[in-house]
Amino acid sequence: MYEGIVQDLIDELGRLPGIGPKSAQRIAFHILQTENFDVSHLAEILTTVREKVKFCSICGNISEQETCAICRDPRRDPALICVVEEAKDVVAIERTREFRGLYHVLGGAISPIDGIGPDQLRIRELMQRLADGTVTEVILATDPNLEGEATATYLSRLLTTLEIRVTRLASGLPVGGDLEYADEVTLGRAFEGRRVVG
Incomplete structure (x- = not known):
């Protein structure tokens, strides 16, 4: 519907769970139209989450450490x-x-x-x-x-x-x-x- 990279952004956002085509389009245009939206910060957080967050070795919950806070709680x-x-x-x-x-x-x-x-x-x-x-x-x-x-x-x-x-x-x-x-x-x-x- 849109050209090039804008459509690519909408398509990628639409692949997220719970985000339909219209929501993906709204998010994409919010990113494009909001001058103070910090895209680099969002990209940095996404990259950091992928690098640091893992699954607890005991229970399978998400954690930044080997075991989650619940499993470590005595x-x-x-x-x-x-x-x-x-x-x-x-x-x-x-x-x-x-x-x-x-x-x-x-x-x-x-x-x-x-x-x-x-x-x-x-x-x-x-x-x-x-x-x-x-x-x-x-x-x-x-x-x-x-x-x-x-x-x-x-x-x-x-x-x-x-x-x-x-x-x-x-x-x-x-x-x-x-x-x-x-x-x-x-x-x-x-x-x-x-x-x-x-």
Whole structure:
């Protein structure tokens, strides 16, 4: 629609999740029309994020260090592990201030249509964390949609062989929704009302 580099910018912005063609066009024109917009600072931050941010070697959360702040916090309860799909879900749960245990980020959910099976997720790492007997409860906090439910069902069946209490977040979360969009009250109530799986 536009010529050359402007269209390239709109196309690149449109590849970001949640940014459609119109939003990409608005962002591109904001960058072009705002004189005090510091493009070099934005580029520097993007480059720095790619270089410095990695995934926690223990839980898979994002971190600038080898382990994330939650895994390094001695006040967290090591007997509780909350399993989530993505690092952004950790932030959503932390906002509720209801959970004081540790996390395990799977890196997605089982989705055969997208070619994602259990082997593509961090399930092996979860089982290694559970092997030492420290954990007494695993809370399955996957999204309340088809993929999240399939992942929770798979994990609950896998974990029944261990002597660990397995719970799932209670109702209150909308089916088909994402944890990151749930408000703190709804997510907090879902946490309080979690139930045993199986």
